[in-house]
Amino acid sequence: MSETGDPSDTLQDFTPEPAEARRVVVLISGNGSNLQALIDEQHHDRLGGEIVAVISNQPDAHGLKRARDAGIDAVALPHREYDSREAYDGALIKVIERHEPDLVVLAGFMRILTPRFVQRFLGRLINIHPSLLPAYQGLNTHARALADGVAEHGCSVHFVTEELDGGPVLLQAVVEVAEGETEESLKEKVHAREHLIYPIAVKWCLEGRLQFADDGARFDGTPLPAQGLRMSHADAAEELDEDQEL
């Protein structure tokens, strides 16, 4: 972890440590199904690192139970106990830094982060968003996509920047919107693909294959297109299965 805080320093100095030494902190607010997908990959030694803490702004988040059941440090840090977003983010930074993460992963973390927080972890802070960014930034993405009658929807993994859901996209997965699709059925389709691509994105970030740069993101040193790498269901399953064969 670079002391300058400059992401290019952080990433250029990023020499992949052995997998067991790479440390991940996950931030959640709710159910934690994406967290569970990461935990499951870790248990199969396919995550490329270890989840050392799970932190939730919602003390009753089911994801905290998932963390405890997996023997992972589960921390409730209620945002309602702080007078301002800045005060909360300051406390959140301290809790995270105690765990010395190589990567901070937002997995259904429903708080807009302050510039101070983003700059502290820029380049090693990622999020999964339930749309094909740059479409449908923000909340209620499935309902908005259905209301617009789009034929395709999906999910995106991106580096987190100060611009809400505007950071460089790393991976995307596309789902077809069927006739008669409901918000719930579409959410389930997208969730299933999130659970495939997020562990892959985390692994590739920890390995230094996905890297943040001032002009976007890179995969194995090559600049990524604006919508990142599109991963089909088969691509993602193969990537995970390949590791399974190792």
Ligand SMILES: Nc1nc2c(c(=O)[nH]1)N[C@@H](CN(C=O)c1ccc(C(=O)N[C@@H](CCC(=O)O)C(=O)O)cc1)CN2
């Ligand atoms: N500075 C950034 N912060 C966050 C980003 C980001 O890219 N830049 N990604 C989001 C994740 N996110 C969508 O993927 C998201 C989360 C929360 C909200 C939001 O409006 N939150 C409200 C509270 C909503 C609630 O409690 O239900 C708020 O913070 O006031 C929008 C988008 C994570 N943060």
Ligand SMILES: NCC(=O)N[C@@H]1O[C@H](COP(=O)([O-])[O-])[C@@H](O)[C@H]1O
């Ligand atoms: N804007 C952020 C956002 O909407 N994130 C979305 O919250 C869900 C969390 O589910 P989970 O708690 O079961 O992982 C996921 O679908 C994720 O894409």
